[in-house]
Amino acid sequence: MTLFAALRLPQEILFGKGQRHALATVAARLGRRALVCTDERFAATSVFAELVSALEAASVAVLIYDGVQPDVPADSVSVCVEDARTFDPEMVIGIGGGSCLDMAKCAALLLTHGGQLKDYYGEYKVPSPIIPVLAVPTTAGTGSEVTPVAVISDSERTLKVGISSPYLIATAAICDPELTMTCPPGLTAVAGADALTHAIEAFTAARRGVDHSLAQKHVFIGKSALTDHFALLAIKLLGRSLEKACKDGSDEDARADVMMGALAAGCAFGTAGTAAAHAVQYPAGALTHTAHGLGVATMMPYVMNYNLSASVTEMSQIGAALGLGTPGLDERQLAVAAIEKIRRLFAAIGITATLADLGLAADKLDWTAEQAFNIDRLIKNNPRPFDLDAMKRLVKAAYDGNFAASAM
Template sequence: MTLFAAIRLPQEILFGKGQRHALPKVAARLGKRALICTDERFSGTAVFADIVASLRAASIEILVYDAVQPDVPQETVSVCVDNVREFKPDMVIGIGGGSCLDMAKCAALLLSHGGRLQDYYGEFKVPGPILPVIAVPTTAGTGSEVTPVAVISDSERTLKVGISSPYLIATTAICDPELTMTCPSGLTAIAGADALTHAIEAYTAARRGADHELAQNHVFIGKSALTDHFALLAIKLLGRSLEKACKDGSDEDARADVMMGALAAGCAFGTAGTAAAHAVQYPAGALTHTAHGLGVATMMPYVMNYNRSVSAIEMAEIGSALGLDSSGIDIEIQARATIEEIRRLFAAIGITPTLADLGLPADKLDWTAEQAFGIDRLIKNNPRPFDLDAMKRLVKAAYDGDLAASAI
């Protein structure tokens, strides 16, 4: 095999307790006027007030947009941009969960290039650099602080849509685990399970070759030596600490592991991409109005079992990263044990075990499979190919809770 690797990351990643206090100096290097995108809840906290005061003390003029909504309805981006355009920011700072970071990316995009957000749906539609974005996550899950993707919801479409471009990668990511300490257990579980799913799908993604045109024509290009490194780091950290963080939110070491795990998973899938678990979640999530992380985690064991026949070695390596004993054990047995450990971990933190429990209507199974099968950028990343019948069987297995049937 020819060694191949590719990675796209921010210019600077700062991680650790108290790193939010570096924000004023980081911002001062980018200009004197900053738009902050956050939500109403976080904008009312003492921590946010301290962040704003520190920026102003550094002679940075601030305009706060604190009306970010979950899943970023596309029309709200236009409202934000219309309200702040005359301010003429030098940078956009996203502080909050993944939606706040995605809003910051989208606002920076429209402030830089104009037009409608719909003009940029898909891959490589952003024509050039955007205003610098500083991403400061307060949850540990989406990895948006390091990825080239912004996901938004469009009322004219059933499914959420994405804008994918290397130009959307934040200039700086500042990841301070202290900002996640008050994250509720349920949100910690869903976000962390999302991150673990990112890492597993990136590590088991199809290997798509070393063509020099690959990374120039596609944002997600499959697994490589560098994405594998980040994916295994994420799996190790999340495997040892996600359950702990959900049980005891005051455990600083567990919180740090989970945030680093989410960051590393973002570093992995931001280039490698995700696959079938995400493809099914898009239509399933649209129908059930459930959290993205919950849906992808519900699908993950079934997708792993579907892929096991072609990815047993990778799954055994995932098991080792999770701390499972691999000495003298057959690869196939290790792969099965890995899937069972993922099922156990997800059950322990309250992840819904089936699509039926997620609320997917039984009469929408075929529609869900058809929509998932049509998301080519994800399906082509899956290590085991799909036809429509195979996708229908997978969705039915995940609805019934029949793990064995998902491998057929």
């Protein structure tokens, strides 16, 4: 018997129009003091004020930290935690984009276990459970509301760093598509492309075996029967509605599809993991200071083409999920059609076509490839193996826009 699966998710996931109004009830079950992490923009909205008022009406005292910055600078977490210690929160609520949710996870971690964030970099460094985290996303992309990962930026390091532990998974994820209705087209595109990349990389991730210790030693453990289910759902929903949501942000059905797609992609990659597109983005993004979702989506078609020879079946299933099951196409033709569909979709929503367009300097190609190749937790997840020369060829192809060369 070879069937294997693993999945780690919040205790409760609530999804649907108006579900934000359940936040106060959920929080009241967990305690009477909540630290709320958000950014300055969302903190100034009437929706945020309504959520805070509902918490207070449910006898949950609130301390607001509205200084969340993009990519969560590590020192900002220390500021947040020091401000909150005397308040002694019993839970942390993250409301906003992925950075707000990651801030909530990191704050809960330090409030529970102390120390510095760098003490927890890597996998399985968190020693035991943290105080409950409630995640309320207002964008549809990172999937942080359901994943065991928090990504931060450390001024002492060139690349962003991650803390990965099942203990970081939110206790509850409350996903209300209405909160994304005012998300501008550019952010909708970049976040949605990030989610679609999560789903594709999770579905095409290497299958790592059935060793009973695998999931006890690693957070990302490759594809399985359960992660495949969520990944294909995400691909279907994002494939049919991401472009619609970018063109018409008032389309409620498209917004719901994109948010559910991002959620499902998070359910998939939170256990399966991501691979080469993310590995290249970490150094490329650090050098270009561009959005994470933009970088991974720029790389995704090239990585799919590189992986085609090792993942024809999976790529053809992606094609079917994208609605490309045209009669007469064999498995490989459907796989190729899937890659072309992703290229066209990303172009239509404004994703950069090359690493050069992303702003990567030509003299940094080898450095980018070397850094990407050394991110072992992602590279070992890729279905087609890499050596350093292969990574250099992939990065060069993505820089030049030479799509055919990415398969070599």
